[in-house]
């Protein structure tokens with residue numbers, strides 16, 4: 070835009086303002102609903118409703134073109150899409166210190182129901198979102214369609230996978246991290262990432278805003294409640310607790326800024342609001358008596374990657390003191406296993422859980438960033454669910470930009486004769502890594518016979534939980550560097566009740 074047209078637009082804007090002041094005496098805002106709407110963290114009687122006001126979402130200061138004042142946001146929740154049966158309504162202040170985000174938590178809703186919601190500011194109506202409450206804790210008969218995804222780099226492709234996921238009409242969506250990437254634009258990108266590598270609150274706010282302007286992502290948020298957990302790139306590549314990728318005295322401030330912007334831009338409950346460098350993200354969500362989701366945070370409390378990170382043969386990875394969850398989260402998780410009466414217990418988490426050895430012969434070479442780099446942690450968690458008598462344990466994973474499906478073994482020293490005690494489903498990236506390809510890593514499959522699927526295509530995983538089985542469809546797209554690709558099912562597996570491990574369909 071030239072300086073002249075920009076100036077004349079501004080003048081036009083000011084003229085419009087004089088005509089359109091609101092009852093509050095402030096100038097009327099331009100349409101602030103450029104980032105869509107979202108919902109999340111459903112319970113039987115409540116669900117979080119989210120939006121963030123940003124009439125000019127790509128402004129460099131990350132403030133989205135909002136004035137430095139509190140703006141009242143009207144919200145409505147209805148049983149029908151046309152808002153003829155409104156069951157709750159209210160007003161929430163959008164505050165500058167929270168990036169003009171709102172997180173509404175209506176209570177007293179009916180369990181296992183679909184609802185519709187929207188927001189209104191200065192006569193502007195937001196898009197309509199659809200959401201759900203969870204069934205009551207004892208209900209087993211209400212099946213669950215859940216899609217999960219991870220790793221969406223805005224520059225490396227179009228978010229078509231989010232659109233295809235939305236078209237599956239899931240009841241629930243899990244996002245397992247790398248919702249966004251911290252990097253500045255690269256020459257090879259198909260879309261232009263705005264702003265420098267994210268370090269400040271303004272940077273992270275702007276990055277979230279650019280992502281949220283994506284129509285495919287907005288659609289996916291608007292069809293179902295999400296349960297989100299971050300991985301590393303929401304802050305910085307491979308960070309571990311207070312240890313950044315490269316030495317950086319400013320890292321605590323960077324981490325705090327990233328947490329703040331993450332909270333502002335996600336449909337999270339108030340309890341997740343960060344306090345400086347701390348944010349309570351691990352939590353549980355219960356889908357009736359059918360599924361108990363244990364959503365983990367394997368970044369904030371972990372010990373630093375052993376042997377300098379990367380793929381290593383590393384004795385230190387086995388040190389019993391090492392933890393990927395931290396002691397408090399581990400105790401919370403093991404306690405959750407002991408208390409669970411659910412048909413399925415699902416770990417919604419970030420990094421590869423099963424062993425992935427890439428070296429022939431008795432010596433193992435594994436990734437220090439996944440659970441392979443925290444062997445005692447993995448043993449305690451696996452034995453924890455076995456000892457607690459968890460009926461069906463399923464681990465969900467993102468991070469590795471490839472679809473995988475694996476049987477989880479009790480003892481990785483002798484996987485061939487060790488019993489299968491759980492199942493791991495790993496979703497590929499939405500876009501990270503670009504189009505991907507169809508080459509299968511045959512060596513990896515031979516060295517790790519518990520791994521039953523590997524694909525480097527982009528996509529997501531669609532699951533259906535019933536009382537009798539879990540079905541997983543691994544969805545892939547032929548391209549993400551062009552928009553609008555169709556999704557197809559590459560491979561499906563079924564896991565039967567009380568029979569851990571994968572059965573090809």
Ligand SMILES: [Fe+2]
Nearest residue numbers: 220247468501
């Ligand atoms: Fe990633």
